[in-house]
Amino acid sequence: MRRVPAAEARRRALASLQVTARSLNEKYSLNAPARTPDPEWRNAVGRKLNLSSALLSLSVLADSGLEHYRGSFQNRLMYLPLAVSAATVAASLFGIADARAKSHAVRDGLYVLAGLTGATGLGFHGYNVMKRPGGLSWLNLFYAAPVGAPMALLLAGVLGRGAERIRDDEACTILGYPAGKALGLVTSAGLAGTVAEAGLLHFRGAFQNPGMFLPVVVPPAAAGLLTTAQFRPGNIMRRAAKLGLRLTALLGFAGVGFHAYGISRNMGGWRNWSQNILNGPPLPAPPSFTGLALAGLAALSLIERGSHD
Amino acid sequence: MHEYPEGQPVDFAIIGTGAGGGTLACKLAEYGFSVVAFDAGPYWRPLEDFASDEMHQSKLYWTDPRIVDGDNPIQLGANNSGKSVGGSTVHFAMVSLRFRPEWFKSRSQLGYAVDWPLDWREMWNYYTEVEQVLNISGPLRYPWGPKRPRYPYRPHELNAAALVLAEGAEALGIDWTPTPLATLSAPHGLAHPCVYRGMCVIGCSTNAKQSVLLTWLPRALTAGAEIRDLAMVGSIEHDHAGLATGVHYLRDGRWRFQRARNVVVAGYAIETPRLLLNSASAKFPDGLANSSGLVGKNLMVQSNQAVWGVMDREIRSYKGPPSLAITEHWNYTDEGKDFHGGYSYMSQGPLPIVWGTTQASKRGLWGQALLDAMENYNHQVGLKIVGETLPRERNRVTLSDERDQYGLRIPRVTYSFCDNDKRLIAHSLKFMRQALEVVDAHDIWDEDDDTCHLNGTARMGDDPASSVVNADCRCWDIPNLWICDGSVFPTVGGVNPSLTIQAIACRTADRIRAMARRGELPSL
Numbered sequence: 134m135r136r137v138p139a140a141e142a143r144r145r146a147l148a149s150l151q152v153t154a155r156s157l158n159e160k161y162s163l164n165a166p167a168r169t170p171d172p173e174w175r176n177a178v179g180r181k182l183n184l185s186s187a188l189l190s191l192s193v194l195a196d197s198g199l200e201h202y203r204g205s206f207q208n209r210l211m212y213l214p215l216a217v218s219a220a221t222v223a224a225s226l227f228g229i230a231d232a233r234a235k236s237h238a239v240r241d242g243l244y245v246l247a248g249l250t251g252a253t254g255l256g257f258h259g260y261n262v263m264k265r266p267g268g269l270s271w272l273n274l275f276y277a278a279p280v281g282a283p284m285a286l287l288l289a290g291v292l293g294r295g296a297e298r299i300r301d302d303e304a305c306t307i308l309g310y311p312a313g314k315a316l317g318l319v320t321s322a323g324l325a326g327t328v329a330e331a332g333l334l335h336f337r338g339a340f341q342n343p344g345m346f347l348p349v350v351v352p353p354a355a356a357g358l359l360t361t362a363q364f365r366p367g368n369i370m371r372r373a374a375k376l377g378l379r380l381t382a383l384l385g386f387a388g389v390g391f392h393a394y395g396i397s398r399n400m401g402g403w404r405n406w407s408q409n410i411l412n413g414p415p416l417p418a419p420p421s422f423t424g425l426a427l428a429g430l431a432a433l434s435l436i437e438r439g440s441h442d
Numbered sequence: 443m444h445e446y447p448e449g450q451p452v453d454f455a456i457i458g459t460g461a462g463g464g465t466l467a468c469k470l471a472e473y474g475f476s477v478v479a480f481d482a483g484p485y486w487r488p489l490e491d492f493a494s495d496e497m498h499q500s501k502l503y504w505t506d507p508r509i510v511d512g513d514n515p516i517q518l519g520a521n522n523s524g525k526s527v528g529g530s531t532v533h534f535a536m537v538s539l540r541f542r543p544e545w546f547k548s549r550s551q552l553g554y555a556v557d558w559p560l561d562w563r564e565m566w567n568y569y570t571e572v573e574q575v576l577n578i579s580g581p582l583r584y585p586w587g588p589k590r591p592r593y594p595y596r597p598h599e600l601n602a603a604a605l606v607l608a609e610g611a612e613a614l615g616i617d618w619t620p621t622p623l624a625t626l627s628a629p630h631g632l633a634h635p636c637v638y639r640g641m642c643v644i645g646c647s648t649n650a651k652q653s654v655l656l657t658w659l660p661r662a663l664t665a666g667a668e669i670r671d672l673a674m675v676g677s678i679e680h681d682h683a684g685l686a687t688g689v690h691y692l693r694d695g696r697w698r699f700q701r702a703r704n705v706v707v708a709g710y711a712i713e714t715p716r717l718l719l720n721s722a723s724a725k726f727p728d729g730l731a732n733s734s735g736l737v738g739k740n741l742m743v744q745s746n747q748a749v750w751g752v753m754d755r756e757i758r759s760y761k762g763p764p765s766l767a768i769t770e771h772w773n774y775t776d777e778g779k780d781f782h783g784g785y786s787y788m789s790q791g792p793l794p795i796v797w798g799t800t801q802a803s804k805r806g807l808w809g810q811a812l813l814d815a816m817e818n819y820n821h822q823v824g825l826k827i828v829g830e831t832l833p834r835e836r837n838r839v840t841l842s843d844e845r846d847q848y849g850l851r852i853p854r855v856t857y858s859f860c861d862n863d864k865r866l867i868a869h870s871l872k873f874m875r876q877a878l879e880v881v882d883a884h885d886i887w888d889e890d891d892d893t894c895h896l897n898g899t900a901r902m903g904d905d906p907a908s909s910v911v912n913a914d915c916r917c918w919d920i921p922n923l924w925i926c927d928g929s930v931f932p933t934v935g936g937v938n939p940s941l942t943i944q945a946i947a948c949r950t951a952d953r954i955r956a957m958a959r960r961g962e963l964p965s966l
Contacts, residue, residue: 272599341628
C-alpha cells in the first residue's frame with residue numbers, strides 16, 4: 134500500500150467528514166421545506182401504474198385468448214377473463230389518457246372486477262390441477278391449467294386500484310401504508326409469482342436453451358433489490374433496483390422474441406404457425422414481466438419522493 | 443462416412459446396428475477402434491422416407507421367411523423385429539425402463555430361473571448413461587426401485603388413454619407413473635419435440651424419437667465408424683486356431699468378405715443364433731460358440747396380453763405415444779402372486795389397421811359386428827402387459843433345411859408358454875379387467891395370445907458349461923467373438939428390454955477398452 138503523509142491524511146479525513154455532515158444536515162434538517170406530492174405528480178404516477186395494468190391485462194387477454202381457445206372454451210367461464218381483461222385494457226388506456234388528477238368510478242369498478250376475476254381464476258385453475266389423477270403433482274402442474282396465470286389479472290386489478298388511490302390521496306398512502314412501499318411489496322410478490330410460473334414451465338422444457346434461465350435470474354434479482362430498497366434507503370440501492378427493474382421490463386419484450394424463436398423450434402416452425410402458436414411457448418406471456426417492472430419503477434419513484442420529504 | 447477396405451482387417455466387424463450393435467459401434471469408435479457395422483436393412487432418412495401409412499411402413503420389419511412352431515407359435519414381424527439401420531429401435535414404442543435390481547439375481551434373491559453375472563449397481567450407472575444419451579422424458583419421482591437420477595427431460599402430457607390407466611390404478615390403490623420415453627418433450631439439437639402424431643410404432647417421421655438411428659449412430663459416424671447397410675451377413679469365418687477372422691456378407695448381389703480382428707454378433711434373439719449355427723464348420727460342427735449346446739436355446743418372449751374396453755367419453759387413444767402411462771406394481775410386489783416373475787402394464791394406442799386386425803383375428807369379429815366395433819375406435823381403451831416368461835431350453839431357435847432368398851438356412855422358432863407363464867398371464871388379465879371395470883369401461887374383452895420382445899438364445903453367465911458368453915459378452919469358446927444384443931439375457935423381467943440392451947453394450951465397450959489397454963485382447 135502506498136503511504137500517505139500524515140498531514141495529507143488528516144486533511145482528507147476532515148474533508149470527507151464535512152461531506153458526510155453536509156448530507157446528514159440536508160436529510161434531517163428541521164428547516165427543510167415539507168413537500169407534499171402535487172396532484173400532477175400523483176397523476177403521473179397513477180398513469181404509470183395504469184400503463185402497467187394495461188400491459189398485464191393485455192398479456193392476459195392475448196394469453197387466455199390463445200390458451201382458452203386451445204382448450205376449446207370447454208367451460209363457458211373460460212370466456213370471462215377475455216371479457217374482463219379487455220375491459221381492463223380499455224380502463225387502463227382511459228387512465229393513461231386521463232389528465233384529471235382524480236380517480237374515476239368506472240375505472241375503479243373495472244379494476245375491482247379484474248382483481249376478483251383473477252382471484253376466481255386462481256381457484257378454477259387450482260381445481261383443474263387437483264381434479265386430475267395424481268392431484269398436486271409435477272405432471273399436473275406442468276400440463277393442467279397454469280396455476281399462476283390468472284394472477285396477472287389479479288395484479289392488473291390491484292395495481293389499477295393503486296393508481297386510483299394515489300390520484301385521490303394527498304398523503305400518498307394505500308390502506309394506510311405509504312404508497313411506495315405498498316406497491317413495492319405488491320410488485321415484488323407479483324414478480325415472485327410470475328418467476329415461479331416461468332420457472333415451472335421452463336423446467337418443464339428442461340431449460341433446453343440457456344436463455345430460459347433469464348426469467349428466473351433477472352426478475353428475482355430485481356424483486357430482491359426493490360424490496361431491499363424499501364427498507365434500506367440509499368441512492369445506490371435505489372439505482373440498483375431501478376436498473377434491475379428496467380432490465381426486467383426489457384426482458385419482457387425480449388421474451389416475446391425468445392418465444393417466437395421457441396415456436397420456430399416446433400415441427401414445421403412458423404410455416405405451421407396456426408398449430409405452433411397454440412403449441413407454444415406462449416408469445417403473450419413474457420410482457421407480464423414488463424408490466425410488473427413498470428409498476429416497480431412507479432413504486433420506486435414514490436419511494437424516492439418519500440425519502441426526499 | 444469413413445470407408446474401410448475389405449482386405450485389411452478392422453478392429454471390430456459388428457453384425458447388426460440396433461440397440462446392441464449400434465450402441466457398441468458408437469462407443470468402440472469413440473474409444474479409437476476401427477469399426478464396420480453391417481445391417482441387412484437400409485439406412486433410412488425418416489423425414490423423407492417415412493409415410494403415415496401402416497402398410498407402407500411394414501418395410502421396417504424383418505419379414506423374411508421363418509418357420510414357427512411349438513404350442514404357442516410366435517407371430518414374427520412387427521413388434522419383435524427390425525430390418526433397418528438402427529434395428530427395431532426405429533419403430534419401437536420408446537418405453538425405456540430399468541430392470542428391477544433383484545432380477546439380476548433372480549435365482550438367489552427371488553428363487554426362480556438363473557442369476558445374471560452382472561451387478562445391478564454397475565448397471566444402474568450404465569442405465570444413467572443411456573438415459574442421458576436418449577434424452578429420456580420421464581417422471582421426476584419414479585415410484586418403484588432404488589433412487590435413480592433425474593431424467594434429462596420432463597414427462598410428456600398424458601393422453602386420455604393414459605389417464606384411464608391412472609384412474610384405474612388409483613381406484614385399485616396401486617402406484618402409476620408417466621412412462622419414461624425415448625421421445626423428446628422439448629427441442630434437442632436439431633430435433634423438434636414430439637408432435638404427438640401417434641405413429642411411433644411405424645417409425646417416427648419427425649425425428650423426435652431418440653432411436654439408435656438418431657442418437658448413437660451419428661456419433662459413431664463422427665468417430666470414424668462405417669455403417670454398411672443392405673449387407674446381409676451369412677457366416678463368420680475362423681482360422682485353424684479357432685479365432686474369428688471376418689464375415690461373409692451379401693451386398694449388391696454378390697458375396698463379399700470383410701476381414702476383422704474381432705467379430706461382434708448383434709442380430710437379436712433369432713438372427714444371432716441363426717448366424718452362429720449357420721457358421722458351423724469342421725472345427726465347430728454344432729455352430730460357433732456352441733460348446734455348451736445352448737446357442738439358440740432358452741428363447742424368451744415377453745407376454746403381451748391385453749384387456750380392452752369401451753368408454754362412454756371420447757378417448758382417441760392413438761393420439762401421442764402409445765404407452766404414456768405405466769404401472770410396474772406387479773414387477774416390484776411379490777405378495778399376492780401365484781407365479782414367479784413380474785409384469786408391467788401400460789396404456790395403449792393401436793393404429794387403425796392393427797386395431798381392425800386385432801378385432802378380426804383375436805376377437806373373431808367379422809361383417810357387421812366388426813364394423814360396429816370399429817365405430818367405437820375413438821372410445822376404445824386398453825391395458826397391455828409386458829410380462830416375464832421363464833427360460834426353458836425347449837424354447838429355441840434351430841435351423842430348418844429350407845433356404846431363404848440369400849440361400850441361407852431358414853430359422854425355425856419353437857415356442858411354448860410354461861405353466862408359470864400362463865399363471866402370470868391369467869393374473870394380469872384378471873387384474874387389468876378390474877382396472878377397466880373401476881373406471882366404468884364396458885364391453886370388456888381379453889386379448890390373450892400376443893407376445894413381444896425376444897430374448898435369450900445366447901445367454902451370459904459365469905460358467906462355460908451353462909452359458910454362451912461371459913459378463914463381458916465375450917464368447918467362452920472363441921475369444922475374439924462377441925455377442926451383444928438381447929440374446930445374452932439370462933432372464934427377461936417384466937420391462938421392455940431396449941434400455942438394458944444399450945446399457946449392456948455400453949458396459950461391454952468399457953470392458954473391451956479396459957482389456958485392450960491391459961493387453962488382454964491379443965488380436966488388437
